[in-house]
Amino acid sequence: MTGNSVQSDRFDVLVVGGGMIGSALALGLARQGWSTALVDGMPAAELLSPVETAGQVDDFEPRVSAISLASQQLLEALGAWRHVQGGRHCAYRGMTVWDAEGTGRIHFDAAELHTDALGTIVENRSIVRALYTELANSDVALFDAVQVRGWKPETGIELEDGRTLGATLVVGADGGQSRLRQWAGLATREWDYNQQAIVCTVRTRQPHQYTAWQCFSTTGPLAFLPLLNEAGDAHFCSIVWSQDTVEARRLMALDAETFRAELERAIEQQLGPIETVSRRFAFPLRQRHAKDYVTAGLALVGDAAHTIHPLAGQGANLGYGDVAALLDELGRARRLVLSPADQAVLGRYQRRRKGENLSMMAAMEGFKQLFARDELPFRWLRNTGMRWLDNLAPLKNRVAAEAMGIKR
Ligand SMILES: Cc1cc2nc3c(=O)[nH]c(=O)nc-3n(C[C@H](O)[C@H](O)[C@H](O)COP(=O)(O)OP(=O)(O)OC[C@H]3O[C@@H](n4cnc5c(N)ncnc54)[C@H](O)[C@@H]3O)c2cc1C
Secondary structure (H helix, E strand, O other): OEEOOOOOOEEEEEEEOOOHHHHHHHHHHHHOOOOEEEEOOOOHHHHHOOOOOOOOHHHOOOOEEEEOHHHHHHHHHOOOHHHHHOOOOEEEOEEEEEEOOOOOEEEEEHHHHOOOOOEEEEEHHHHHHHHHHHHOOOOOEEEOOOOEEEEEOOOEEEEOOOOEEEEEEEEEOOOOOOHHHHHOOOOEEEEEEEEEEEEEEEEEOOOOOOEEEEEEEOOEEEEEEEEOOOOOOOOEEEEEEEEEHHHHHHHHHOOHHHHHHHHHHHOOOOOOOEEEEOOOEEEEEEEEEEOOOEEOOEEEOHHHOEEOOHHHOOHHHHHHHHHHHHHHHHHHHHHOOOOOOOHHHHHHHHHHHHHHHHHHHHHHHHHHHHHHOOOHHHHHHHHHHHHHHHHOHHHHHHHHHHHHOOOO
């Protein structure tokens, strides 16, 4: 155990998984006064260590997230956002989406929504580091560099080093392959997209104009997400190129120069020639949704409860929505002197989140299907729909506000 001195091995709440989602939840729970533990397999010292960087393409982490305004507000309330702002991040003011097979194009502008930015692109490790910086000054008992190898409601959490930790409520924030979900017997609905997301970082000849660029083709979407290095150089973008598995494998096997040229063609040179491309990584894409998020003594949050196609960059934002709702319900439980595992409390959390997560997942699925079809009626619908929406300010702004996580 690192960090904070805790005498007990029994807690009100124990969070398994200290990624972007679990570490935020643990921090919020400790601030509410619950005795809270967080367990993660990664060493905290590694997560906290600053990144040596010259600010070039290979210095950026390939995994980044488009953090919505609602998620930013949660991270602000937890005191972690100021650490994000102290590091590399890029607030984007515009988003341009277009159909590679047609003429449909739509542009979202922060100014039309009377806001400074539509969201902020942040490397995932920067968010985790910001949260761990706050955790180090909190009352959370951090068990790092140790895997959880079992859970039973009667005995609690079993660590790989033989220790057992008890808790009234255990929260599974252990990612898409959640073992907690499996041990609790919580079934999922899932399907393979037969796609992989290729991620890397590029430097382009023209600056990104603080805009997220996204081009849809029938084989999948390609996103250029704006980044800034320490010197404020606005020519870097993080790429998420989702492609059918066979095509993704072909792209991954290309030599660097051929890949660079194909990427430049696919984005239709929106930002001029691509000058440099970093190493590439590929993530298989799978949609997954737990049929229940809660059972006696256990709740799921983040990717452990749902994984979604990255085409609209909403996975982590949905996870932060779970964190906000669970904190809200457990805060109320504390005021009413209820157990954190009270069934009515957990039931309310599930009701609040399941509908919202499902509707976002359904919208992404519909969007993906619409762009996957090459037949004329679908192309007509895409192009006419995009042009129509682009000219219809109230509806367009509502779509943007929904993606930003703000209610209008
Ligand atoms: C290509 C791609 C692009 C994406 N882009 C965006 C985006 O732009 N915006 C967005 O909102 N989302 C995006 N997402 C989704 C986002 O990355 C995820 O939703 C988010 O990382 C989930 O965080 P998490 O904390 O729930 O899970 P994870 O990040 O998977 O964290 C799980 C943690 O649990 C720990 N753990 C697991 N098992 C154990 C165990 N047995 N014992 C101890 N510790 C354990 C792990 O060490 C890890 O730290 C993207 C996803 C992909 C694949």
